[in-house]
Amino acid sequence: MKLSIREKIGYSIGDFAGSSLWQTMAFFLPVFYTDVFLLPAASVATLFMVVRIFDALNDPIMGTIADRTHSRWGKFRPYLLFGSVPLGILTALMFTTPDLSDSGKLVYAYVTYFLLLVLYTIVMVPYNTLVGVMTPDPVERTSLSSYKFVFAYAAGLMVQALLIPMVEKLGQGNEAQGYQLSMTGLGIICVIALLISFTSTRERVKPDPKVKTSLKNDLKDILQNRPWLILFGCTAMLYIYIGIRSASVMYYFEYFVGKREMAAVFMVSGTLAVLLGVLPTKMLSQKIGKRNLFLTCLAVIVISLVINYMAAPENLVLIFATQITFSFASGPTMPLLWSMLADTADYSEWKNGRRATGLIYSVSTFGQKTCIAIGASLMLAIIGYYGYQANVAQSAESLHGIRICMTIVPAIIAIAGLILLIFYNLTDRRLNDIEEELNKRRKA
Secondary structure: OOOOHHHHHHHHHHHHHHHHHHHHHHHOHHHHHHHHOOOOHHHHHHHHHHHHHHHHOHHHHHHHHHHOOOOOOOOOOHHHHHHHHHHHHHHHHHOOOOOOOHHHHHHHHHHHHHHHHHHHHHHHHHHHHHHHOOOOOHHHHHHHHHHHHHHHHHHHHHHHHHHHHHHHHHHOOOHHHHHHHHHHHHHHHHHHHHHHHHHHOOOOOOOOOOOOOOHHHHHHHHHOOHHHHHHHHHHHHHHHHHHHHHHHHHHHHHHHHOOOOHHHHHHHHHHHHHHHHHOOHHHHHHHHOHHHHHHHHHHHHHHHHHHHHOOOOOOHHHHHHHHHHHHHHHOOHHHHHHHHHHHHHHHHHHHHOOOOHHHHHHHHHHHHHHHHHHHHHHHHHHHHHOOOOOOOOOOHHHHHHHHHHHOHHHHHHHHHHHHHHOOOOOOHHHHHHHHHHHHHHHHO
């Protein structure tokens, strides 16, 4: 079934909200906590690990709840309607810096960060699952995912290009005030974007109401879903290296390159390259297949990271060239990932006669959140091990720690993801056969 461009755009606007928050937490929250809220790096590393893993455990719960939701708006859309405003409010509160004792600050960070991530789960797990229920067509899902990530990366571009200037402009020398006002504005934008997505979409792929299922059966199905298990492992590797590298950027430019102002240009150039990389995803995947395109992208990513390690701090040309190459190759990976997850939901329904789209996506986002947390915490642990101290000139060892977090460590993890993906066996021909059989079953 073909989706209209209007519905694809309306749906994708929702990821403008999700991605802008995600990008802010990935790129700016670590340095906000250590350099503005003045929390020790080791405490922040523990905070990220504890809260993110605890929050990630909520994802399968949320997916299971959404799968069993029945309303006039469908299973997944209601959560965009009712969760958007609370999510916007917590966005502002997380970047507020009350005048508290050191222990009070840490408690405040734990509470606001945890609550925001819970609300993010309530809204974004159902939102992401919509890819699998708006259309049964695998090609249209890839197209929809491409639209989704164009808006996601556009949100990242906005955050990367504008957040630091907005903080400086609104703060007038007070970074804490600048962050608070900037994130209040972002929270309002997120609410509007999610409501637009709610009104623009419809759920069309529905499980057979005559088939009775249970959480036990759903979990059994997913653990026996070989393509999903492989994709889950690849997703884990992907998000660990993204978490490490994203958390490293501000430290890399502040201390290794020595030009903090270039961080925004670096991130913006990367996001523009990602946007360009997203555009040919549908065409390339139809020509060489989703898996083969994914493998090619991962290989290019590894090569660019290794070359980046060789760049001296004054060699901005090489630093930016490898960033653009890395980002262009990263462009197709996210649309492919979310499209392939929907394919594994079809595979599970074809094999077992039961469909649990929400659980498949939510367990995947559980892995995503956990691995981003692992990545960010690992990065902070590594630079802490190498002797990082906030707001002072770094030692040679500390600079080496920041440098490998930006390059070699992500490259090694990307290689692991590439090896896993080699064993993924849902070819386009096999998916077409599965879709035809499922359509016959649904009509019957």
